[in-house]
Amino acid sequence: MTDCPECAARQVQVEMKFDPNTKHFICKKCGLYATREQVSDIKYRLNRRERTREDKHDEYRDWWQSSKKEKQG
Ligand SMILES: [Zn+2]
Incomplete structure (x- = not known):
């Protein structure tokens, strides 16, 4: 399946x-329309894309928190 x-x-x-x-x-x-290998390749790429998006989100949050700290002195 x-x-x-x-x-x-x-x-x-x-x-x-x-x-x-x-x-x-x-x-x-x-x-x-894909072979079994292509299906698992697509799954792998999509998983990696999800992770990359989360990493970017964390980077943004880090940047936001550090910029807040700067403003507070
Ligand atoms: Zn589909």
Whole structure:
């Protein structure tokens, strides 16, 4: 059972259909068409993107807190 990583990124759980002839997974919702390797690659990239976004958020918060400290003296 493989969930579509593109739809999972949009908080939608969609089970992909496997085509044994082409050895590709197909998502009926977003139209993603990928091999098992490509699906796990997309999952990996999306996970990394989520983490990067969180890192940026932390950087912003650090910057904001340090700038507040400067203003307070
Ligand atoms: Zn999808």
